[in-house]
Amino acid sequence: MNGTPSVDSPNDEVLMLAVENGDARKLAVLFDRHHRVLFHFYLRLTGDRDASEDLVQDVFFRMLKYRQTYRPGMDFATWMYRIARNARTDYFRKRSREVALEEGWDAAGDADAAPGRGLEARQEAAMLRRALAKLPEEKREVLVLSRFQNLRYEQIGELLGCDVGAVKVRVYRALRELREIYSQISGRKAS
Amino acid sequence: MKCEQAREQLPDYLADGLDPEERSELEEHFAGCASCREEAAAWTRLGELTAEEPSPALRARFEAMLEAYEEGLGRRAREQRTSGGSAVPGWLRGWWPQRPALQFACSVGFLIVGLGAGHLLTARGAADGQLSQLREEVHNMREMVALSLMQQQSASERLRGVNWSYRVDRPDSEVLAALLRTVKYDPSVDVRLAAADALRQFSQYPAVRQGLVEALGRQKSPLVQIALIDLLVDIRDRRAAGALRQLGADTSLEYVVRERVEQGLEKLGMGEKSWAR
Numbered sequence: 001m002n003g004t005p006s007v008d009s010p011n012d013e014v015l016m017l018a019v020e021n022g023d024a025r026k027l028a029v030l031f032d033r034h035h036r037v038l039f040h041f042y043l044r045l046t047g048d049r050d051a052s053e054d055l056v057q058d059v060f061f062r063m064l065k066y067r068q069t070y071r072p073g074m075d076f077a078t079w080m081y082r083i084a085r086n087a088r089t090d091y092f093r094k095r096s097r098e099v100a101l102e103e104g105w106d107a108a109g110d111a112d113a114a115p116g117r118g119l120e121a122r123q124e125a126a127m128l129r130r131a132l133a134k135l136p137e138e139k140r141e142v143l144v145l146s147r148f149q150n151l152r153y154e155q156i157g158e159l160l161g162c163d164v165g166a167v168k169v170r171v172y173r174a175l176r177e178l179r180e181i182y183s184q185i186s187g188r189k190a191s
Numbered sequence: 192m193k194c195e196q197a198r199e200q201l202p203d204y205l206a207d208g209l210d211p212e213e214r215s216e217l218e219e220h221f222a223g224c225a226s227c228r229e230e231a232a233a234w235t236r237l238g239e240l241t242a243e244e245p246s247p248a249l250r251a252r253f254e255a256m257l258e259a260y261e262e263g264l265g266r267r268a269r270e271q272r273t274s275g276g277s278a279v280p281g282w283l284r285g286w287w288p289q290r291p292a293l294q295f296a297c298s299v300g301f302l303i304v305g306l307g308a309g310h311l312l313t314a315r316g317a318a319d320g321q322l323s324q325l326r327e328e329v330h331n332m333r334e335m336v337a338l339s340l341m342q343q344q345s346a347s348e349r350l351r352g353v354n355w356s357y358r359v360d361r362p363d364s365e366v367l368a369a370l371l372r373t374v375k376y377d378p379s380v381d382v383r384l385a386a387a388d389a390l391r392q393f394s395q396y397p398a399v400r401q402g403l404v405e406a407l408g409r410q411k412s413p414l415v416q417i418a419l420i421d422l423l424v425d426i427r428d429r430r431a432a433g434a435l436r437q438l439g440a441d442t443s444l445e446y447v448v449r450e451r452v453e454q455g456l457e458k459l460g461m462g463e464k465s466w467a468r
């Protein structure tokens with residue numbers, strides 16, 4: 001994962017405590033470690049590049065602003081994603097507009113157009129993106145968190161305010177619904 | 192193994208949380224059950240989706256924010272020195288940190304604690320003034336980011352700066368001045384347009400109205416001219432009609448802009464019929 005520190009560099013928790021104690025520069029290290037992962041989180045949820053970049057910026061701004069809410073012993077990733085989810089809620093409340101997810105996702109599919117990938121694989125990827133975009137937001141989020149952001153079920157549970165068992169049920173249901181939508185799009189019968 | 196059991200184990204299987212025995216049992220079930228197999232396959236395919244990378248500008252914007260923040264800390268320290276005393280009430284002064292960074296940390300901390308426990312502070316009698324001052328500091332941080340971005344070399348960064356100004360609820364004169372400078376002098380049409388749009392939300396400020404009138408007078412881009420005309424007409428500034436007529440007197444004016452001027456004057460009740468008399 002992106003956030004894994006090398007041997008000689010302090011872990012995220014240590015860095016965040018330093019930021020909290022007035023060493024704002026340390027936030028740059030945290031930015032280097034996490035901004036891509038956060039960008040992908042937002043991009044996969046919204047399909048909107050500009051919004052995703054703004055939101056990443058806002059997350060790090062909020063880390064400075066609310067740094068006193070970080071406590072020793074807290075899991076940094078969980079804290080970061082909590083801020084990230086709040087930032088997204090505020091952002092889209094402020095805009096109060098529906099994001100055209102599907103178009104966004106089609107555009108975000110350009111990465112699959114890389115040469116070397118077969119046409120069929122690219123089409124499959126595009127269909128999967130569309131299926132993901134059609135998924136209700138909570139379900140899409142739980143899949144993104146567990147599949148792409150590499151969060152453990154315990155971390156997701158803490159984030160969503162439910163226990164690990166409930167997270168597993170959510171992951172399963174989301175995956176099942178994704179497969180059903182995917183089958184419809186691809187014209188295969190869902191069994 | 193039944194499907195029901197398989198489904199229960201699937202999330203752990205996906206997260207590599209099963210021991211080898213459970214794992215092979217489940218995979219055995221997959222071999223004979225297309226439905227469960229496809230669910231696992233959907234997970235695998237999902238993992239193969241690639242994602243685009245953020246633009247390099249993201250890092251630059253972050254730097255600008257961090258610099259603005261650090262600079263803001265320094266400025267606050269200077270202000271505190273020149274103002275002689277500090278705004279810290281007596282009951283706090285004993286343990287209020289001397290280092291500006293810590294002072295700010297305390298302020299933000301108080302803000303957050305204060306929002307949750309405002310009644311407690313009120314009981315101490317000093318809350319209201321103190322809290323509003325602290326809110327002010329957080330608010331200034333956003334302004335600093337907007338200001339610092341508006342001074343960048345690249346047009347896209349300045350555009351971001353203009354857009355940041357939307358996050359400022361009550362801008363100080365410095366931010367308004369920067370926006371007005373931008374709408375008047377920025378070399379990029381996009382940035383000038385964005386600044387005109389951003390100033391709409393601050394049109395209740397007399398300085399903004401005055402600045403918009405001036406900006407229209409020196410504007411050469413038809414796009415920005417039209418945006419400014421619309422804005423001045425919408426806010427019904429008393430100088431709008433004069434500014435529009437002056438613009439209309441320019442013989443080199445583009446046709447679309449001239450049309451907009453006339454429409455604007457109509458809307459202001461100063462159409463040709465009424466003001467030609």
Ligand SMILES: [Zn+2]
Binds near residue numbers: 193195228
């Ligand atoms: Zn089955």
